Structure formats: structure tokens, C-alpha cells
Amino acid sequence: MKRMDGQEERIAAYERCTLCPRACGAARNDGQSGICGVDAELYVARAALHFWEEPCISGSEGSGAVFFSGCSLKCVFCQNYALSRGGRGKRIGIPRLTEIFFELEEQGANNINLVTPDHYIPSIAQAMQDARERGLRIPFVINCSGYETTEQLCSLSGLADIYLMDFKYMDAEKARRYSAAPDYPERAKEALREMLRQAPEPILDAAGKMQRGVIVRHLLMPGMVRNAEAVVDYVYESYGEQVYLSLMQQFTPLPRLAEYPELCRRVSRREYARLVDHALSLGIERAFIQERGTAEESFIPLWNQEGV
Template sequence: MEEKREEGERCFSEDPSGILSSCRLCPRQCAVNRLLGQRGFCGASAKLFVARAALHFWEEPCISGKEGSGAVFFTGCALRCVFCQNSAISRREGGRALRPSELSELFLRLQKEGANNINLVSPDHEIPLLVPAMREARERGLRIPYVINCSGYECRPQLRLLKGLADIYLMDFKYMDPEKAQRYSAAFDYPKRAKESLREMTEQCGEAVFDSRGMMRRGVIVRHLLMPGMVRDGKAIVRYVHEHYGEKVYLSLMQQYTPVPGLSAYPEINRCVTKREYGRLLDYALSLGIEHAFIQEEGAAKESFIPDWDWL
């Protein structure tokens, strides 16, 4: 399997025009021909589907600001998180199919509406289709940063297509324990892939840069959503990021985990995170001397954070 992945990554980097005809974008390495309508694990085809595009006000303060982040949500996903709040779009193809020129026009519209950035949400499996739109928008006058809001489950060659285009990476780091990654997201190799992805992101973006209003213009933010009963795993992630990247990478420690219907087979996570659990994680981060971190107020676990997918 590892030999197959390495071969796929070489093919990906050397022949980007042939990516969709034998798709090995993500660690799943499905090798399906998306141009012929074949679907891999993520469910994506050769068309780029947008589920929602609007100003979004619930990201980190340096991303949303007062004006909002120009969030563009894509359908499909290479993970199968049993607790996914966006399953309405992550597990099916819906929304609106857009050509690259239409997508670049959408980016420019969000900029005109006052967006602080273009926030590409779950774009991992669509990167080859996104790149032309991102370049066209820049050529047509897009001045605000591109935020790559991703799962952490990527291959480095996949991310290298974004080199020179991505300004900010807003990356999930869900698990350090492979067993938990397998049980809840069907991805035993998630920790390994997340570490590789983070290394590539930091190499691309370097030290964080902010403008005079405190809005991030360049950099990497690692998000960790604390899950019930998983403080030890959360601590391991915080420790890893701090030991390897120090204050170069900003952490975002979240307590907004919200149980979704259908978790009866996973009773251990069929509840919200307690105040004590979240406090233990924050205390640990403080004990390490971490200064660059975003935290959430009590009561962040609400279904109101789930967007309405009736786009436009």
C-alpha cells in the first residue's frame, strides 16, 4: 500500500494535468477516473460543487473580524467523521456546479461585499479545479488573502499545488491516536498525514503576518476540537505542535463539539465536552508556556453554528 501511495504521489507531482483521470489526491489513493464519472471515497466528480458562499462571522477573530470571512463551502470529503455537523454536504454531491471563471467571479463578489479573506472550506479534494479560479481572481484584482480551511488529511503533493496561492492555512488536527482516528473518521493514518500536512503548510507560509487591524494576512492556525473523554489526545496534539513549531503556529482550542443524531453506536462521544475537560486542556497549554492561542467561551456548543445549506 505504501509503495502504491508513493507511486501515486510521484504521478501527481509530475503530471498534474492527469490528476483527475487517476485520482490519488488524498491518502485514500482511490485511483478512480473522475473524468469518466467514477467516484472515490470522497464522492467527488470532475465538477466542482459549491454548497454555500456567504460572509461568515464565526471563525477565529483574526479570520472573521467584524466584516466577516468570505466562506465558500465545497461538497464531499475524504473523511467519514461520525460526528460531522456538515454531513448534509460532506457525504453527497449537492449545491451548485461552478466553472473556474464563475468561481473566480464569486470570490470577487465576496471581496466587494467586504470579506476579509476568501475562506475555502473543505477544498482538499477539489484543489486541481480550484487553482485556475484562484489564479484568475488574482489576475482580476482579488487583494484579500486565500484561507485554506482543511481537514489535515492531505498528501504533501496535493498541498504543493497551492504553493504561492495559499496565504493562510486553517488546519484541523483531529487526532493523535490512530485507533481513535479509525473509529471516528475511518482514517487510521490520520495522525501521520496531519503531521506531514502541517510541515508543508508551515514551509509554505512561514511566520504569521497581521495587518494594522489585527487580521491575519499570512500564516498557519491549527485547530483542535476537543472531544468528550479525549483530553489526553488533545494534550498530545498541543504538545506536538508546540514542540515542533513553537509560537510560529497559532493554536485554536475549541469546545464547540455538538453531538449529532445517529451516535448511539458511539455512546462515549454522545455528549458535550464538560467545563472541566476543556479547562484541563487549557491549563495544560498554559503550563507549556503557549501564548499564541485562541480559546472559546463557555456555551460554544450550539447547533446554531451549523450553516444553512440553502445557498443563495
């Protein structure tokens, strides 16, 4: 069997797309958009220092965040709605993406933070490999939805250093209602298992900046404390202190959520306190929590193609 080079491999991966669990079969090489909202071309909306991640990711210098257009999950409550629907971004090639990594490193970024890269993994992996071969020193962060295939995550083995994973649902019905993905809990479990195979123990440097490891985020939503507790239970009971948990309360109700009246409010103090108390009762020590007011102050970047 003839071995394909990187470019041929990238093209083949988009031919009848099965990169995400939806396996929509879109002919992305022919300009057809998949469920993710984009074709085979890379679209990036922003590449700049970002200071609003967990402290071990952003630090004081900032994380070198590269925001990709499109998303396979399409949550109804997404704060980056304009970006996730594939409506923002500048088209670039793999060589330009590689150059962006070095530009962010020169700006002092702690890492290269690849935000929602799932539907572009073959192209991004090639850029990551090229950058490593050219001497990029800082870690790569895969900042993803938890709705990935094991096959695609395996292709990042040896390239990805840190996984910053959302774990949104243990309740399949809520996953169906808000993300049209009733299989989300099982896919997220599979994805987390593969991430921890690649990075089984967290490694931080002397300044507390993560160099390798897995962080599992959970965004608490209104009326969904039990779902949140179930996520925390699963992650901690399965993996203990192998992962850092990040419990977030920054859910922001947006006007388009009128069809989902149960989501048309902020998370209450009592709800978030209940979740944090539950985590403490389990003995969890490796966790990040948010101060009240984060929802009001949460930073949604301008998709103005800065740094692209």
C-alpha cells in the same frame, strides 16, 4: 515532454484520483464519485460572509466562506454531515468560482475562505491563480481537514496565504474508529510541515486581521483530553509560536452517533479546562479559546446555494 495547460492538468488530476491520502483511484472525469463523494465537477453549497471563524479570520466584516460539497475524511461526528457526504451543492465551473471570489471581495470580506477544498485542489488552484492575475487583493484561506497530501499542498504554494488546519488526532486508533484513517497522525504532521514551509511566520495587519500564516484547530471530543493534549504538545514542541492554536469545545452530539455511545454527550467544563490549563502550562501565548455555550450556539449554515 509537452507541458499541459491548466485545463488539461485539471483533467489529468482526476483521471485515476490520488488527490487525498486514500488514493481511491476513482475515474472522477467519467462521473465516478471518489471516497470524497463527488466526481470531477465542482459543487458549492454556499458562498457568503461568515462570522464564526477565529477573530483574526472573520473580524467584524466577515470571512468570504465558500463551502464545497464532499469530503475525503468522513468523520462520523461531522456537524456538516449533509454537505460532507456530497449531497448538497450546485455544480459550477472554474470561471464561476473565480467570479464568486470577486463578489465576496466586493461585499467586504476579509479573505476568501475555501472550506473543505482538499478533493478539488487542482480546480480551485486554477481559480485562485486566475483571480490573482485579475487583481484580487484579499488573502486566500485554505480551511482543511489536515488529511492532505504534501503533493497537493505544494501545488498551492504561492497561491495560499493562510492555512486554517484541523489537527484531529494523535491517537491512530481513534483516527481509525471515528474517521477510518489510522494514518491520520502522520499525514497531518506532513501536511503541517508543508504549510509552515509556505507560511513560516504569522503576519497580521494593524487591525489584527491575518494576512499570512497557519492556524491549527483542535476540536476536543468527549473523553479525549489525552489525545487533545498530545496534539497541543506536538504542535507547540515542533513549531512553537510559528502557529496560532485554536482550542475548540463546540462538539455537538448528534442522533446518528448512537453507534458511538462514548460520543453521545457534550464536552464537560472540567475536560475543556484541563486542556486549556495544559496549554497554559506549556507557555503557549498564541491561542484562541472558546467560551462555554459555543456548542449550543454554533452556527451550521443553510446549504441553500446562497451566493453560488
